[in-house]
Amino acid sequence: xxxxxxxxxxxxxxxxxxxxxxxxxxxxxxxxxxxxxxxxxxxxxxxxxxxxxxxxxxxxxxxxxxxxxxxxxxxxxxxxxxxxxxxxxxxxxxxxxxxxxxxxxxxxxxxxxxxxxxxxxxxxxxxxxxxxxxxxxxxxxxxxxxxxxxxxxxxxxxxxxxxxxxxxxxxxxxxxxxxxxxxxxxxxxxxxxxxxxxxxxxxxxxxxxxxxxxxxxxxxxxxxxxxxxxxxxxxxxxxxxxxxxxxxxxxxxxxxxxxxxxxxxxxxxxxxxxxxxxxxxxxxxxxxxxxxxxxxxxxxxxxxxxxxxxxxxxxxxxx
Numbered sequence: 380x381x382x383x384x385x386x387x388x389x390x391x392x393x394x395x396x397x398x399x400x401x402x403x404x405x406x407x408x409x410x411x412x413x414x415x416x417x418x419x420x421x422x423x424x425x426x427x428x429x430x431x432x433x434x435x436x437x438x439x440x441x442x443x444x445x446x447x448x449x450x451x452x453x454x455x456x457x458x459x460x461x462x463x464x465x466x467x468x469x470x471x472x473x474x475x476x477x478x479x480x481x482x483x484x485x486x487x488x489x490x491x492x493x494x495x496x497x498x499x500x501x502x503x504x505x506x507x508x509x510x511x512x513x514x515x516x517x518x519x520x521x522x523x524x525x526x527x528x529x530x531x532x533x534x535x536x537x538x539x540x541x542x543x544x545x546x547x548x549x550x551x552x553x554x555x556x557x558x559x560x561x562x563x564x565x566x567x568x569x570x571x572x573x574x575x576x577x578x579x580x581x582x583x584x585x586x587x588x589x590x591x592x593x594x595x596x597x598x599x600x601x602x603x604x605x606x607x608x609x610x611x612x613x614x615x616x617x618x619x620x621x622x623x624x625x626x627x628x629x630x631x632x633x634x635x636x637x638x639x640x641x642x643x644x645x646x647x648x649x650x651x652x653x654x655x656x657x658x659x660x661x662x663x664x665x666x667x668x669x670x671x672x673x674x675x676x677x678x679x680x681x682x683x684x685x686x687x688x689x690x691x692x693x694x695x696x697x698x
Contacts, residue, residue: 417448418611423460423472426453426641427569428648429495429596431633432622432657433473434640445618447611453640456551458524464488464601470608471615475569476595476666477525480674483687487602492616492698493662494623495596497655498588501529502573505565506558507580512537512565517545519554519566525594526551527682528673529567529587536590541680555579569594570651571643595666597693598659605694616697620659627657661698 422437424430433451436442442449452469454460460472461482474482479490505515518530534541547563551572557563559579566576573583587594598616605612626633633652634645643651670689678686 417446418608420447420449420471420611420615421463421469422449422451422615423463423469424451424453425457425459425473426455427457427571428633428637428641428643428651429497429500429569429655430473430640431637431648431652432494432619432626434636435626435632436618436622438636438639439622441618441622442615445614447614447618449615456521456524458482461488461599464599467601470601470604471612472599473596474599475525476597476670477528477673477677478523479597479599480670480687480689480692481523481677481683483692484677484683484685488599488692489602489605490597490599490662490693491605491612492598492619492659493595493666494598494619494659495655495657496593498593499586499654500651501525501567501569501587501592501594503529503533503565503567503584503586504558504573504576504581505584506561506563506576507582509564510582510584512584513539515544515565517547517562517564519549519557519563519568520546521551521568522548523682526566526568527680528676529590529592529594531676531680532587532590532592533567533585555581571647574647574651613697616659620698623657623659633657659698662693662695667693 422433424433437451457474458478460469461474461478463469464472465482465486473494479488482488509515512533520527520530547557549557551568554566554568554572555575558566558576558581577583598619600612631649634649637643637648638645667689670693674686674689677683
């Protein structure tokens with residue numbers, strides 16, 4: 380098992396200007412040194428239970444069994460792995476479709492498959508004393524992540540103008556404390572941060588499914604690396620699929636591997652994953668249509684200058 384933990388990805392972006400494209404060209408497949416035994420893969424992930432299939436594949440050596448040379452690197456935010464790819468320091472990552480589309484406007488990033496989805500893993504939690512969405516005047520937001528898109532979905536669902544509320548930028552880990560202090564009134568986030576907010580006196584008002592959003596976690600790759608290493612990329616996707624099959628058969632294992640990886644108690648992690656479907660699958664027409672809505676929102680909200688094209692960013696037929 381090989382795992383690295385990084386607190387932030389900002390330093391990676393600083394190296395992007397000087398990192399040559401050759402740094403993401405791996406050996407062992409067309410375009411590399413055929414004498415190398417395997418292709419080295421840096422797989423960037425976040426730190427929440429939704430990444431449990433990658434934790435499992437790493438801890439139980441499923442990557443190694445598939446003949447892969449994979450190092451799993453943890454980032455405090457799921458966008459860290461995407462930023463590593465942009466900085467030519469990573470090849471593969473796992474993130475929400477929203478984050479991937481955002482970063483795809485900055486560089487050559489592709490999505491290969493969905494591996495997790497749920498209408499309830501992302502929740503809106505409000506501070507004590509607020510019983511309705513209308514009472515939230517200050518939202519905690521993590522720019523460039525699915526949190527930003529989901530916040531907009533909350534506002535649209537209640538016909539509340541973005542100009543009528545305040546957005547407070549912070550990291551996911553800061554949200555529960557900000558909520559408790561009253562610095563923000565609420566935030567819509569992936570677990571375990573909603574549960575942490577509840578533990579600090581907050582209350583869950585709704586799930587993302589109630590506002591028409593079912594999140595997708597997507598396996599993403601450096602586009603140029605993928606073109607040179609399609610066989611390896613396919614093996615990575617297939618290995619995550621095997622991990623999902625194991626977790627579906629034995630849900631308790633998700634808690635165990637999550638506790639080992641990020642120190643969230645196994646029982647808590649297993650409970651947080653209730654309602655989450657861990658299954659690797661190809662992109663559907665419905666997915667692409669939904670992703671187009673997300674990309675349009677990112678452009679309309681000036682999060683990006685030019686929206687990504689999901690039809691070209693998402694590679695179909697790999698899963």
